[in-house]
Amino acid sequence: MTDVTITPAVLHLVRHGESTWNLAGRIQGQSPEAGGLTAAGRAQARLTADLLAERPARPAAIVASDLIRARETAEIIASVLDMPLEFDPELREQQLGVLEGHRLDAPFADDPTAQHAVDRLWREPFRRPDGGESIADMYDRIHRALRRHAESRPGAEVVLVTHGGPVRMASAPQAPTPGVAVPRVGVDNASVTSITMN
Template identity: 45%
Template sequence: MEETTRICIVRHGETTWNAEKRIQGQIDIGLNALGQTQATAAAKWLSGQPVAALYSSDLLRARQTAERIAVSLSLLPTLRPEFRERRYGLFEGLTYDESRARYPAEYQAFERRDPDFVIPQGGESLRQLYDRVRTGLQRVATEHQGATVLVVTHGGVLDIVNRLVRGTSLSRPRDFLIPNAGISWVSLCGERWALDTWGGTEHLAMVGLDELP
């Protein structure tokens, strides 16, 4: 009988740039006061879960979220750059509206989710991001077969995770929420991924932002 590996995936808490709808990408922005509260609430909610290992993106907002969860689980977070946010290239530092106004052609390709559109000035395509995230998830699942592990990451990564486990197209419009500090569970049995629960916010006094387009 094949073992099932469970992965809990938590989006980082809110940042000031999330609230401003400003594209962070791999710019290293920390949590704001609300984001710190959200991270603490997620940590309390997850306390007592039988988690074998804790992984996190190495970007500050994810690390700060993971550090609070680590205390509640008595674990040390392992940083994995494959769980970083997508590189948004020339859009990084701009709001979505500013990006649309300043780079209309590039934003149109971004908005229609062209899988092979590489955002200029150091950005990634959705397909490149998919390959990176799939490799990272598979690595974690292989290292902890049959166990429960936790990953703290970003909205763009969670978008890919949802499509990976559901088998939906990268170009399909998003039909799910990705709230700050939302908690999702996926599992892998053999070679079959499954979506168990998605974007849970029961632990939050106020539902976290989903500022992504």
């Protein structure tokens, strides 16, 4: 009997380029009103596409969140790599419900600013904003999507174009625990975070 070694998939998570609501300081979440890329965001996406094109291994697929800012970023990458593009709604940003559309520096409910309300979600990872999902919900959704893409293409490299929250969840060392804050690490626009799925 021969042992079969399965090479793990490598997932390259790309955060979308700068969007119009990034620039305006508005909370995007999954709002259908959140805008697409700025001119700077399109330039960032092209630079990232060029970097991915220089990698020795060609990706087996490019899969993107269907939200417009991620879709536009992925379209630029797919054009440079001359590859088809797939969409996966499970790669969307955290659904933030009533927070979506608010300026980060504006007062919100009982919080001094909407930014404080967002920060509280990371300190209390099982807290859900009205009409939205918790950090723990997002963790489960994103890890379900990552496993699915890795298992469907074992040993391959896959580009996943997504958002800051999902990239943070993909990089988290463990699932959220009640009462324990989740670090909210910085994720730059159009940055690439590579993870190996064992």
